[in-house]
Amino acid sequence: MNNFIFQNATKVYFGKGCVQEYLTCLTGSYSTVMLAYGGGSIKKNGIYGEVVGILEKAGKTVVEFPGIMANPTYQKVLEGAALAKEVHADMILGIGGGSVMDCCKAISLAARYDGDIWEDFWARPGIIQTEPLPLGVIVTVAGTGSECNGGAVITNTEKKIKTGRDYPKLNPKFALMDPTYTYSVPQKQMVSGGFDILSHIMETYFSEPNEDNVSDDLMEALMKSVIRNLRIAIKNPTDYTARSNLMWDSTMAENRIIKMGKKCDFECHNMEHQLGAYTDCNHGCGLAVLHPVYYRHIYREGLPKFVRFAENVWGIARDGKSDEELAAAGSDALADFIQEIGLPTTLKELGVSNRSELQEIAGSCGISAGSYKKMTKEEILEIFQECFE
Ligand code: NZQ
Numbered sequence: 001m002n003n004f005i006f007q008n009a010t011k012v013y014f015g016k017g018c019v020q021e022y023l024t025c026l027t028g029s030y031s032t033v034m035l036a037y038g039g040g041s042i043k044k045n046g047i048y049g050e051v052v053g054i055l056e057k058a059g060k061t062v063v064e065f066p067g068i069m070a071n072p073t074y075q076k077v078l079e080g081a082a083l084a085k086e087v088h089a090d091m092i093l094g095i096g097g098g099s100v101m102d103c104c105k106a107i108s109l110a111a112r113y114d115g116d117i118w119e120d121f122w123a124r125p126g127i128i129q130t131e132p133l134p135l136g137v138i139v140t141v142a143g144t145g146s147e148c149n150g151g152a153v154i155t156n157t158e159k160k161i162k163t164g165r166d167y168p169k170l171n172p173k174f175a176l177m178d179p180t181y182t183y184s185v186p187q188k189q190m191v192s193g194g195f196d197i198l199s200h201i202m203e204t205y206f207s208e209p210n211e212d213n214v215s216d217d218l219m220e221a222l223m224k225s226v227i228r229n230l231r232i233a234i235k236n237p238t239d240y241t242a243r244s245n246l247m248w249d250s251t252m253a254e255n256r257i258i259k260m261g262k263k264c265d266f267e268c269h270n271m272e273h274q275l276g277a278y279t280d281c282n283h284g285c286g287l288a289v290l291h292p293v294y295y296r297h298i299y300r301e302g303l304p305k306f307v308r309f310a311e312n313v314w315g316i317a318r319d320g321k322s323d324e325e326l327a328a329a330g331s332d333a334l335a336d337f338i339q340e341i342g343l344p345t346t347l348k349e350l351g352v353s354n355r356s357e358l359q360e361i362a363g364s365c366g367i368s369a370g371s372y373k374k375m376t377k378e379e380i381l382e383i384f385q386e387c388f389e
């Protein structure tokens with residue numbers, strides 16, 4: 001096994017009723033709370049009323065920062081940081097999914113930094129050593145696992161770059177995770193988030209080492225859990241067991257545990273992020289379009305792992321198949337699952353209408369050092385072209 005250091009600073013409170021039980025205590029030492037959220041789903045499903053009631057009862061000064069959009073922009077980060085400074089917020093409480101959590105992490109850092117935060121944090125990682133404003137999150141949709149990592153994926157619309165990285169100081173101090181809060185997530189978003197979980201696991205699984213290691217075994221169990229529970233939650237969105245499992249699968253995929261000792265690929269994420277920077281597409285849906293085509297490009301270079309994937313995750317019997325046939329059958333099973341759960345399979349379905357833009361998008365994608373097959377900009381463009389329609 002490769003050497004590693006592991007730490008995760010977020011304290012998780014998981015389960016039905018956790019917000020009622022713990023929020024007062026967790027915000028006890030802060031007087032001005034900046035309450036940040038998205039486009040208003042929390043007002044419809046009652047989460048907003050519940051949280052504000054608890055904070056008011058505890059005598060907090062609550063300053064609201066609503067309207068965080070899916071694929072949060074750098075502009076929104078700057079607005080949030082200006083507000084946090086102006087009202088002297090003691091902490092930020094983010095309620096939502098990856099977009100809200102990422103934006104809040106970015107705000108928590110920008111509010112404590114006077115330099116050019118885009119250049120010094122996202123463009124040139126490693127320069128900032130600032131202690132961010134304390135952040136707590138209440139998770140309302142499973143998918144990114146942002147609640148337990150230091151990633152803040154932000155879109156700079158001017159520069160057409162969507163990027164993030166895991167900065168441990170940005171781990172939220174606490175994460176409240178009540179699976180019943182995810183019941184109201186529309187099915188399209190639930191499956192998109194579910195696929196994002198699967199993608200995080202696959203992007204880690206399909207990378208070296210190939211020899212026996214704990215991470216690969218854990219990931220096979222997690223992938224089976226995501227597939228099984230997503231199928232159940234599609235049939236019954238209020239199945240508590242399925243929603244709980246998906247919520248924890250999501251955290252487990254991105255809390256660094258499975259990455260220990262692994263090289264990690266994340267080329268599909270590199271490609272999806274740039275697709276998002278140019279088209280503002282939905283993250284999980286973009287990944288669903290890219291993965292099967294990307295794997296058709298790389299499976300020969302990672303044959304032993306793709307054979308394991310087919311047998312251990314999809315239960316495909318060898319039945320006289322060669323390694324290559326078995327590996328291809330595993331990738332086909334993934335593509336079939338994407339169709340089964342109703343995710344898009346082409347860039348056109350995703351809303352990308354301009355084929356000529358693909359060259360520029362491909363040229364802007366990062367190239368992963370952890371892929372079984374090192375991509376070139378030309379091959380990335382080929383993949384985009386094959387995904388188009
Ligand atoms: O904005 P509101 O009205 O709240 O609606 C949201 C939004 O429209 C809705 N929603 C969330 N909880 C709901 C709900 N609707 C009804 N009931 C609820 N309980 O869902 C929509 C999508 O929310 P969003 O936060 O955008 O989704 P997701 O969690 O998929 O986050 C996507 C963002 O996270 C980034 C993505 O790139 C994208 O920007 N990622 C962050 C990562 C990280 N920090 O570790 C890793 C990922 O790979 C990813 O890049």
Ligand code: ZN
Binds near residue numbers: 144196199200269283
């Ligand atoms: Zn993702």
